[in-house]
Amino acid sequence: MGSSLMVSSIPYSVSASATKSMAVSAILRNLSTVSYPSFSRNARYFGVVCLPFRTRIALQVRSIATPAEAVAGFDEMAAGTERKYYMLGGKGGVGKTSCAASLAVKFANHGFPTIVVSTDPAHSLSDSFAQDLTGGTLVPVEGLDSPLFALEINPEKAREEFRSASQKNGGSGVKDFIDGMGLGALADQLGDLKLGELLDTPPPGLDEAIAISKVMQFVEAPEYSMFKRIIFDTAPTGHTLRLLSLPDFLDKSIGKIMKLKQKIASATSAIKSVFGKEEVQDSSSDKLEQLRERMGKVRELFRDTDSTEFVIVTIPTVMAVSESSRLRASLRKENVPVKRLIVNQVLPPSASDCKFCAMKRKDQLRALDMIQSDPELMGLKLIQAPLVDVEIRGVPALRFMGDIVWQ
Numbered sequence: 001m002g003s004s005l006m007v008s009s010i011p012y013s014v015s016a017s018a019t020k021s022m023a024v025s026a027i028l029r030n031l032s033t034v035s036y037p038s039f040s041r042n043a044r045y046f047g048v049v050c051l052p053f054r055t056r057i058a059l060q061v062r063s064i065a066t067p068a069e070a071v072a073g074f075d076e077m078a079a080g081t082e083r084k085y086y087m088l089g090g091k092g093g094v095g096k097t098s099c100a101a102s103l104a105v106k107f108a109n110h111g112f113p114t115i116v117v118s119t120d121p122a123h124s125l126s127d128s129f130a131q132d133l134t135g136g137t138l139v140p141v142e143g144l145d146s147p148l149f150a151l152e153i154n155p156e157k158a159r160e161e162f163r164s165a166s167q168k169n170g171g172s173g174v175k176d177f178i179d180g181m182g183l184g185a186l187a188d189q190l191g192d193l194k195l196g197e198l199l200d201t202p203p204p205g206l207d208e209a210i211a212i213s214k215v216m217q218f219v220e221a222p223e224y225s226m227f228k229r230i231i232f233d234t235a236p237t238g239h240t241l242r243l244l245s246l247p248d249f250l251d252k253s254i255g256k257i258m259k260l261k262q263k264i265a266s267a268t269s270a271i272k273s274v275f276g277k278e279e280v281q282d283s284s285s286d287k288l289e290q291l292r293e294r295m296g297k298v299r300e301l302f303r304d305t306d307s308t309e310f311v312i313v314t315i316p317t318v319m320a321v322s323e324s325s326r327l328r329a330s331l332r333k334e335n336v337p338v339k340r341l342i343v344n345q346v347l348p349p350s351a352s353d354c355k356f357c358a359m360k361r362k363d364q365l366r367a368l369d370m371i372q373s374d375p376e377l378m379g380l381k382l383i384q385a386p387l388v389d390v391e392i393r394g395v396p397a398l399r400f401m402g403d404i405v406w407q
């Protein structure tokens, strides 16, 4: 049974001070029946914030109830059986992975076969699920009844392979590498044009190209059609923006390559002998068209309001909120749909005399106010998630977090 069911039985109108202890003890009574082994032990403490974990959760549930009621919540995300994509992004360290993983667990628990993909070069999905998910292939997440698979794309390794391939073998090595990424048609074109020889250092955006090629596999491959919810735990903001603009970039590049190819048509036989290929021109032109189409699909996917949503994750600090505002502006420019803003690690009001907590909370409230008046962020559905006093790690903890965040 999920904790959200129980906490929702507490009246939201409980006033801040007088009835606080009543409300809290009522919530604690309810929460005490939840069996999350790592959370239901004795009250735990977070540094100088001397509030028991459950008390702080309970207070936060009350404080987030009003905005959550005003917005379409998890029900909307879980509506329909057609495939939906969720990308979670934001500044480094704000809790993107925790939120993405908790959403994946929640979807899986609601019966949706789900994949969670990390496109962050510094992966933390394995840490979050407390399971080794490395290797660059789909790995089943343990501890769930419904299928949940995770995939950590390893762009660092791929970049190294790219570099050594291009150094060792010239254009053909690069071609093989790109071929292995599922970008065969582009590889043909690069091979034909010997552009690979020019690329002795990896081009900017290669990480994102690898991520994109995986997206393309999901979009097209029949073996992935059973997966109805695909969640991307994206890299911090800068990478994400490059990822989003890459399909456009490649589309333009392919256009240029095609034009160039027509110009060098007379040299085709020489290129054929270099690569040992027959009918390079005809088949590769078809393939190039296919690739162009796929890129178009990826571009549309990112902008499709029916199937895709980018969720911005932030924390209540001025710096993080400012970055989130810029991210939202960039996403708007790219026409990527954004509806929700998660403000993670929010401190509840402190019931103790802790000066540090009071100052920190005041600071956070200032940042929360900033969101309300920020033209880019004010229209988004605001979800506040509490700072908890244990690390969010493993499926039970992620389920717990998911029940708080994704209501």
Ligand SMILES: Nc1ncnc2c1ncn2[C@@H]1O[C@H](COP(=O)(O)OP(=O)(O)OP(=O)(O)O)[C@@H](O)[C@H]1O
Binding pocket: 091, 092, 093, 094, 095, 096, 097, 098, 099, 120, 122, 123, 124, 236, 344, 345, 346, 385, 386, 387, 388, 389, 390, 391, 392, 393
């Ligand atoms: N609400 C929370 N309460 C307490 N700890 C949290 C909370 N959210 C996240 N954390 C912790 O903060 C750390 C960073 O979280 P996470 O890895 O999810 O962030 P991230 O944005 O994905 O980071 P990165 O940009 O480095 O990938 C983790 O140790 C996680 O357990």
